[in-house]
Amino acid sequence: MTIFQAIILAIIEGLTEFLPVSSTGHMIIGSSLMGIQSDEFVKLFTVAIQLGAILSVIVLYFKHFFQSFGFYFKLLVAFLPAVFFGLLLSDKIDQLLESPLGVAIALLLGGIILLFVDKWFKDGEIDNHNDISYSTAFKIGLFQCISMIPGTSRSAATIVGGMSQRLSRKAAAEFSFFLAVPTMFGATTKKLYDFYKDGFVISGDQVNLLIIGNVVAFIVAMLAIRYFITFLQTKGFKIFGWYRIIVGGIILLLLVSGYDLHVI
Template sequence: MFELPLLLKALILGIVEGLTEFLPISSTGHLIIVGSLLDYTNEQSKVFKIAIQLGAILAVCWLYRERLVGVTLGLWTKQRERRFAANILIAFLPAMLLGVLFYSTIKTYLFNPLTVAGALIVGGLVILLVERNPRPARFQTVDDITWREALKVGLAQAVAMFPGVSRAGATIMGGLIFGLSRKAATELSFFLAVPTMLAATVYDVYKSRDLLNVADLPVFAVGFAAAFIAAMLTIKALLRYVSNHSFEVFAWYRIAFGLIVLGTAYTGLVDWHD
């Protein structure tokens, strides 16, 4: 059977990470499924799939660099910036605590294509439910929200520790449920991704450091660069899209994708493996 070169697998997975990280369709789920198709499922691959998230994080930091620099410089002098930073920290804490407590369990038992497929379908149904029962938008921008809304969105993000749920999907849908406008919910999801993904990446790479060596650098570099470029394009496109579209298309995509994975597994057409 033909085996793709490892660098090509890294390129494909980097593109998948960048395209899916900020869409409500689960980047982790897609990486697990695509990694299974590419037969890149060893222990090192799990570290790679986490590490390339740094490329997507850098894309957010670059696109929102003026705001992030403004927050950093105004943290001690401007109430608006202190409130923004406090809200991001509050929203980040639930996922951080859950990750520290259940890191090993989640990685051992839930990182498999069939579990992800089920979560994709359930998450798609939740998106349809939220979109068809809209709540009035009480907060038009990220700066309008209080610590209560930040905590609620943070709790929603914690649910996405289950692979396939989608961190972006949980935070955006949570934001809509708790009264944020589409743009505010989407931008909050972007900002919240920075500490959440950075912490998850650093923690995972540290825990798995024995699996890494200098020879792996080209593979990680290709995945990182591909994720950065793909994420830049996706973030810009998503902000344009949410201004006058619902997220239902992503719900139907999730449901269809999940059913395909489950169907091919049931019929034996594809031998899905961890």
């Protein structure tokens, strides 16, 4: 992987991680078009640069992380289903990650759902994440587990899950951002552990790529989050639904044409 390729992947990560469009689907297209060969470091890189995206959430919502212990307990309650099902279904998830066709189908189906979300959940009564109950947090955590299917989008699953529990678009999106912190940190930690457990070592050049990737992902994610909240409040989800359908269609066309797509 070159520095240029690392920067492009980090831009993709920063733009798509918090939008309901599936970062996995975009990583497939981006890495394949750039001819990046999947190996253990590339797999680690695509997960580890999530730390930059996590930091953007902490910086933008700094005050929220120091309001009360109840805030952390709610995040823990919402995070626990992902821990349970992630450990239980880890082998099955790895198998799904090997299927670009599955990712394309998930993108298409999720896109169709987003076309109707604004009609299904028009009036969210809860406009402040502080008013979210523990039971609601747990239910949103269950929705997050759906995103273990590659191509679904963690952001889409948790935001739609929040809106189904009477959260406003803004409150659902913000809680999705907050929940990303323990979820993505946990995924990165596990990936690093597995990397070293399997006997791999990160070289000096690879460390530089990780630093560059995280810095770029941090900056881009900051911008994406800022504009996403405003856009979501005024425009809704329909444009993201059509966009997902287009991306899923592109992946299907590439597969039909015999293009060698791979999930990194």
